[in-house]
Amino acid sequence: MAAVSEQTPSVKEARTPLAIRAEKLTKEFRLTHQPYSSLKGLLLSFLPRRVEHIVALNAISFTVHKGETVAIIGQNGSGKSTLLGLIARVYRPTSGRLEVYGRVAPLLELGAGFHPDLTGLENIYFNGVILGLTRKQISERLEAIIRFAELENYIDAPVRTYSSGMLMRLGFAVAAHVDADILLVDEVLAVGDAHFQQKCYRKIREFQQEGRTILFVSHDMDAVRQIAPRALWLDKGILRADGDSDTVVTQYLASTG
Amino acid sequence: MCTLIAELWHYRELLWTLVIRELRVRYKNSVLGFFWSLVNPLVTVLVMTIVFKYVMGMRIANYSAYVLTAYLPWTFFQFALLDSSQTILVYMQVIKKIYFPRALLPLATTLANFIHFVLAMGVLLLYLYLYVGTPLQWGLLLVPLVMLAELLMVMGLSLIVACWNAFYEDVKYLVSVGLQLLFFLSPIIYFSEQVHHMSLLPDAYREPIFWAYHLLNPMATYAMAYRKLILPPITVVQQNPGLSAPPVQFPDMPLPYWLLGVNLLMAVSVSLLGLLYFRRKEWDFVERP
Ligand SMILES: Nc1ncnc2c1ncn2[C@@H]1O[C@H](COP(=O)(O)OP(=O)(O)OP(=O)(O)O)[C@@H](O)[C@H]1O
Ligand SMILES: [Mg+2]
Numbered sequence: 227m228a229a230v231s232e233q234t235p236s237v238k239e240a241r242t243p244l245a246i247r248a249e250k251l252t253k254e255f256r257l258t259h260q261p262y263s264s265l266k267g268l269l270l271s272f273l274p275r276r277v278e279h280i281v282a283l284n285a286i287s288f289t290v291h292k293g294e295t296v297a298i299i300g301q302n303g304s305g306k307s308t309l310l311g312l313i314a315r316v317y318r319p320t321s322g323r324l325e326v327y328g329r330v331a332p333l334l335e336l337g338a339g340f341h342p343d344l345t346g347l348e349n350i351y352f353n354g355v356i357l358g359l360t361r362k363q364i365s366e367r368l369e370a371i372i373r374f375a376e377l378e379n380y381i382d383a384p385v386r387t388y389s390s391g392m393l394m395r396l397g398f399a400v401a402a403h404v405d406a407d408i409l410l411v412d413e414v415l416a417v418g419d420a421h422f423q424q425k426c427y428r429k430i431r432e433f434q435q436e437g438r439t440i441l442f443v444s445h446d447m448d449a450v451r452q453i454a455p456r457a458l459w460l461d462k463g464i465l466r467a468d469g470d471s472d473t474v475v476t477q478y479l480a481s482t483g
Numbered sequence: 484m485c486t487l488i489a490e491l492w493h494y495r496e497l498l499w500t501l502v503i504r505e506l507r508v509r510y511k512n513s514v515l516g517f518f519w520s521l522v523n524p525l526v527t528v529l530v531m532t533i534v535f536k537y538v539m540g541m542r543i544a545n546y547s548a549y550v551l552t553a554y555l556p557w558t559f560f561q562f563a564l565l566d567s568s569q570t571i572l573v574y575m576q577v578i579k580k581i582y583f584p585r586a587l588l589p590l591a592t593t594l595a596n597f598i599h600f601v602l603a604m605g606v607l608l609l610y611l612y613l614y615v616g617t618p619l620q621w622g623l624l625l626v627p628l629v630m631l632a633e634l635l636m637v638m639g640l641s642l643i644v645a646c647w648n649a650f651y652e653d654v655k656y657l658v659s660v661g662l663q664l665l666f667f668l669s670p671i672i673y674f675s676e677q678v679h680h681m682s683l684l685p686d687a688y689r690e691p692i693f694w695a696y697h698l699l700n701p702m703a704t705y706a707m708a709y710r711k712l713i714l715p716p717i718t719v720v721q722q723n724p725g726l727s728a729p730p731v732q733f734p735d736m737p738l739p740y741w742l743l744g745v746n747l748l749m750a751v752s753v754s755l756l757g758l759l760y761f762r763r764k765e766w767d768f769v770e771r772p
Contacts, residue, residue, distance in 0.1 A: 316582055332581050348507060
């Protein structure tokens with residue numbers, strides 16, 4: 227009996243390769259209560275002071291296989307963005323292991339990576355290159371990106387004239403066209419209008435069919451249930467539940483009550 | 484070290500895009516773009532020339548050419564360091580979203596400033612040879628090497644300054660104060676010969692410390708190198724206005740060529756040091772609150 231239950235996951239692993247494996251993944255931030263970013267802070271730092279260690283993620287273990295869509299839910303400050311940051315290699319784990327296979331494309335947050343004085347077009351190049359494309363590849367996809375963002379008439383205007391929804395569209399359009407193996411979406415879709423949100427969800431479906439891996443952070447439980455078959459629930463840095471999204475969402479909602 | 488350089492090479496497209504972006508942002512919103520940024524050094528040098536010719540009594544033909552050849556490399560040094568000290572903070576939002584070698588940010592800022600410097604030097608040389616009629620000299624062939632050495636040194640320093648400023652935002656004020664001091668301690672508005680002269684005076688007036696320091700200050704040796712490689716030797720003559728005493732003469736000192744070797748060696752080591760230091764710290768400043 228025990229042998230069978232042990233065998234089932236390994237058969238699954240053989241079928242679809244791993245995309246992400248986290249083992250006892252822990253991330254701690256140090257939070258000092260003096261202004262850290264000034265020389266005064268440096269001088270004061272020779273005095274004994276209170277340094278708080280914030281455990282943003284506490285010994286989390288899970289695996290994600292290629293082609294899966296996994297939602298990450300939890301209250302504010304529970305470590306969702308930190309987890310995506312670790313996967314995007316922005317932070318280094320404090321302890322534990324994290325393996326990520328394939329190219330990662332985070333959907334850059336509103337305006338991050340956009341220079342307000344540059345035009346939409348110039349920003350597409352910058353964003354695309356940061357996400358790992360060559361300039362040539364971007365030129366080839368330029369038309370598709372602009373068409374997807376529906377910004378044909380504004381592409382030569384500086385992005386400081388864009389609305390937040392337009393910025394989000396541009397960001398999503400670029401991230402959607404970089405051929406990433408793993409797409410990280412951190413609750414940015416909320417600012418799009420209904421029409422564009424639908425379009426994004428359709429695009430996400432398309433990614434799912436193409437067998438790409440998607441990690442999706444959202445506070446919109448309906449969207450979570452619709453898009454992701456599986457959900458991780460983070461609670462103050464601890465992985466409270468990992469499983470079928472309907473079940474996990476129900477548990478989560480029950481706990482917040 | 485090798486993996487570090489290989490990684491930077493792998494991301495060269497991004498480096499190039501950052502450089503282009505930097506130049507675009509700088510020259511945006513102005514029709515004359517590049518030419519406006521030439522106006523600043525030209526006006527500064529014009530003012531310096533007037534002050535030094537008529538107030539301080541420097542009697543030198545073409546004084547402004549000698550100042551410009553030292554001042555343009557200086558502005559590159561100055562603005563590259565000042566701009567680099569800001570880059571990490573400017574790009575913080577992107578840094579917190581996705582990984583790329585963060586060393587690219589100060590490197591790109593430095594390169595953008597370098598491209599600007601190369602263009603400005605080009606304009607200066609055209610002016611000197613086509614308009615002023617300065618004689619061509621062999622030393623000119625060494626100028627690209629000196630520029631390259633300066634680039635390497637500035638890259639290394641930029642990495643360090645960028646890193647520090649990401650932790651302590653006061654660093655950029657310290658840097659700008661330090662730059663101002665260094666400006667007056669480098670032979671840009673005056674000549675190395677004048678400093679050297681102080682170490683040759685009779686015992687009571689001798690100040691050898693300045694000359695020793697002068698040789699240790701890389702910006703002093705760069706200023707000396709550019710001047711002597713580009714322009715013909717000159718005897719500096721200084722006359723205090725209104726005084727009947729004979730003017731002081733400072734005969735030309737030939738460029739010690741070993742200095743170029745020292746500069747190059749130092750540039751290479753500073754740039755490697757900067758890269759390694761940045762590498763050690765780059766994971767800390769991402770977590771900066
Ligand atoms: N750079 C940092 N320095 C110190 N503490 C940090 C840093 N980044 C995050 N934290 C802390 O880590 C914890 C988790 O933050 P995180 O941004 O991952 O939460 P989240 O789940 O994304 O929340 P939200 O739903 O509000 O987006 C928080 O307590 C936060 O204060
Ligand atoms: Mg978050």
